[in-house]
Amino acid sequence: MSEAGNAIELDGLTKSFPGVRAVDGLTFAVRRGEIFGLVGPDGAGKTTTMRMLAGVLAPDEGSATVAGFDLSRDAKRAKHRISYMPQRFGLYEELTVDENIRFYADLFGVPRQERDARAVELLRAAGMSEFRSRLAGKLSGGMKQKLGLVCALIHTPEVILLDEPTNGVDPVSRRDFWRILYTLLDQGVTILTTTAYLDEAERCHRVALLHEGRMLFCDTPANLKDSLPGAVLSIVCAEPRPVRDLLAGVEGISTAMIVGDGLHLVVHDPGRMIPELRDRIAAAGLSCDAIEQVAPSIEDLFVEAVQGQGAREDGDRGTQRGER
Numbered sequence: 001m002s003e004a005g006n007a008i009e010l011d012g013l014t015k016s017f018p019g020v021r022a023v024d025g026l027t028f029a030v031r032r033g034e035i036f037g038l039v040g041p042d043g044a045g046k047t048t049t050m051r052m053l054a055g056v057l058a059p060d061e062g063s064a065t066v067a068g069f070d071l072s073r074d075a076k077r078a079k080h081r082i083s084y085m086p087q088r089f090g091l092y093e094e095l096t097v098d099e100n101i102r103f104y105a106d107l108f109g110v111p112r113q114e115r116d117a118r119a120v121e122l123l124r125a126a127g128m129s130e131f132r133s134r135l136a137g138k139l140s141g142g143m144k145q146k147l148g149l150v151c152a153l154i155h156t157p158e159v160i161l162l163d164e165p166t167n168g169v170d171p172v173s174r175r176d177f178w179r180i181l182y183t184l185l186d187q188g189v190t191i192l193t194t195t196a197y198l199d200e201a202e203r204c205h206r207v208a209l210l211h212e213g214r215m216l217f218c219d220t221p222a223n224l225k226d227s228l229p230g231a232v233l234s235i236v237c238a239e240p241r242p243v244r245d246l247l248a249g250v251e252g253i254s255t256a257m258i259v260g261d262g263l264h265l266v267v268h269d270p271g272r273m274i275p276e277l278r279d280r281i282a283a284a285g286l287s288c289d290a291i292e293q294v295a296p297s298i299e300d301l302f303v304e305a306v307q308g309q310g311a312r313e314d315g316d317r318g319t320q321r322g323e324r
């Protein structure tokens with residue numbers, strides 16, 4: 001039975017493919033009007049979860065309710081209330097922007113007057129008003145993603161499921177994208193999104209970390225950061241790999257991950273560790289420009305959580321795409 005305040009509920013949702021349990025007893029709920037982020041390394045089970053919630057893949061076990069419909073009984077009716085934007089949204093490259101929107105408006109049975117007003121509003125929010133007659137195949141990657149979102153939203157859904165909607169999208173288009181999402185939240189829509197960008201996870205009301213089909217954490221970004229077991233030290237250095245290798249296994253350091261200009265370490269006792277690190281790095285003939293304690297990011301927590309599960313051995317962060 002769905003609780004009144006929840007737009008999405010999963011209870012023990014499970015799906016296996018030959019040789020892999022892609023989603024393993026997943027249980028969580030997304031409240032109405034919330035934007036909820038699902039993050040995790042490649043293969044964590046994010047897409048499989050989204051496909052089950054969109055009603056395009058049947059679970060092996062467990063149940064899910066979306067927009068008040070139990071998907072095992074009412075998946076067809078639920079589809080009118082849900083909008084699902086898969087990683088490769090089906091745009092017609094040989095049709096113009098307007099023609100693509102019209103196609104999806106017809107598919108969802110949106111009345112002409114309503115669709116025109118909505119298309120104008122969505123295209124303006126997407127910064128695409130000038131491109132209405134351009135062929136979709138001639139749009140940039142970011143614009144294609146935004147057009148996908150416009151098409152997915154043309155029927156005013158209650159629940160939106162977005163699978164890595166901004167993957168590979170330029171920063172300006174990503175900003176437009178998030179502006180549209182926040183406008184939708186103001187209108188009472190519920191959004192569940194997966195993302196490979198952890199700065200985007202910080203923009204969600206709540207975030208869940210998936211790993212090997214299971215949920216490791218689910219909370220607000222602020223609470224997640226507070227829950228990091230230790231402090232984060234930033235080491236600025238020109239050659240982070242040898243420094244990381246040097247520090248691997250040192251007592252008091254639980255995680256070391258390479259960031260753009262150095263390393264982030266999760267340590268238990270930062271006051272004791274800073275001089276010790278300076279000495280070790282100097283003694284090995286390596287250089288380091290600065291070592292300081294910094295506020296934890298969601299990324300620090302997630303790398304700590306995933307490495308703590310024994311998932312990664314090389315000390316880099318969880319996904320290539322997450323590298324700064």
Ligand SMILES: Nc1ncnc2c1ncn2[C@@H]1O[C@H](COP(=O)(O)OP(=O)(O)OP(=O)(O)O)[C@@H](O)[C@H]1O
Nearest residue numbers: 017018020022040041042043044045046047048049
């Ligand atoms: N149709 C399928 N057939 C066989 N295995 C699959 C299928 N879909 C997913 N898998 C496997 O299930 C696991 C979870 O995949 P899923 O795509 O859900 O992960 P993900 O978190 O979305 O990762 P990514 O960001 O790489 O898409 C992976 O091991 C994947 O290889």
